[in-house]
Amino acid sequence: MxxxxxxxxxxxxxxxxxxxxxxxxxxxxxxxxxxxxxxxVHQLWWTNREARHGAERKVQALEREWGTPAAGSPTPGAGGGSGAGGSGDGKTAAGGAGGSAGQPSSSGGNGGRIQPRWSQAYAVLSIPRLSLRVPVAEGVSKADVLNKGYVGHYKGTQQPGQAGNFALAGHRNTHGEPFRYLPRLRRGDTITVETRTAVYTYTVDRTLPQTSSRDGGVIRPVPRSTVRPSYGYSQPGYYITLTTCTPEYTSRYRMAVWGKLTAMRPR
Known part of the structure; x- marks a missing residue:
């Protein structure tokens, strides 16, 4: 024991x-x-910091390349948003625009055709409501475009001022999140797209709050959701489409904001 x-x-x-x-x-x-x-910390702070600074520098570089900034352009500022859908590349249909305000023309009145290279930043998107001013680059690749804090142009859609649909994507969260506050846009808000030769003003017209990430109808020449057909248009026109992920911090669904071209002027 x-x-x-x-x-x-x-x-x-x-x-x-x-x-x-x-x-x-x-x-x-x-x-x-x-x-x-x-x-x-890296995803929510560092990537935003780096992407925003890079996007601001690119806007400034484009302005220096073009000359004096367009009158009435908002001061550069942070917007917000994660995950635009998909990845894309290549060139899109070239185009310009002409005509007076409210009567746009697709005849190439800017004196040249826009033919950006893959991932090239070639325009500046400004949304006063969001205090947003960011570069627009060709394609919607995450690595080469969206993760730099840029807004990407969907392959196969029209260019600024052209008849059809000028469709763009941007992150809602992380990497500059330019479209974080996209849901704040209201009908009548203005969206400006500046290129080397012209300034195009679109006016927000409709919003699709949520749809499938595979809803390609929202970026067609006459945009209309294939998932929710009551959202969209039935007549040809001069449209802009802004897309991003929803809800925040997910990439399950997409939202879209549509606008119509209401003014154009040479730089």
């Missing part, structure tokens, strides 16, 4: 091993927590 109160070496070793295991597990959990925290 063992004497009471005596702890044998085997028991001590088991207790020590148990304490070491608990301590090691705690260290692993703390390390994992720190790594996850750093990843969150």
């Amino acid at each position: 063992r004497a009471p109160g005596i702890v044998h070496h085997g028991t001590r070793r088991r207790r020590a091993a148990y304490r070491r295991a608990v301590w090691s597990a705690a260290e692993v959990l703390v390390t994992v927590g720190v790594v996850l925290l750093l990843l969150v």
Whole structure:
């Protein structure tokens, strides 16, 4: 019979091993927590900081290249948004625009055709309601366009001022999130697109709050949702479409804001 109160070496070793295991597990959990925290900080703060600064520098570079900024342009500022849908590349139909305000023409009145290279920033999108001013680049690749804080032009859609649909995508969260506050747009708000040769003004007309990420109807020449057909248009026109992910911090669905071309003037 063992004497009471005596702890044998085997028991001590088991207790020590148990304490070491608990301590090691705690260290692993703390390390994992720190790594996850750093990843969150990188995604939600660092990528926004870097992308916004890069986008602002690109806007300034385009303005220097074009000359004096267009009168009435808003001051550069941060907008907000994650995840535009899809990835794309290549060139789109070329185009220009002409005509007086309210009577746009697709005859190439700007004296040249817009034919941007893949991932080239070639225009500036301004939305006063959102204090937003960002570059527009060709294609909607995340790595080459959207993650730089730019807004991307969908392959196969029209260029600014052309008859049809000038369709764009932008992140709603992280990487500059230019379209974070897209739901704040209301009918009658203005959207300006500046190129080397002209300034195009679109007026917000309709909003599709939520649709499938595969709803390609929203960027067709006559935009109309194939998932929710009551949203969209039935007649040809001069449209702009802004798309982003919804709800925030997900990429499950898309939302779209549509506008119509209401003015054009040379730079």
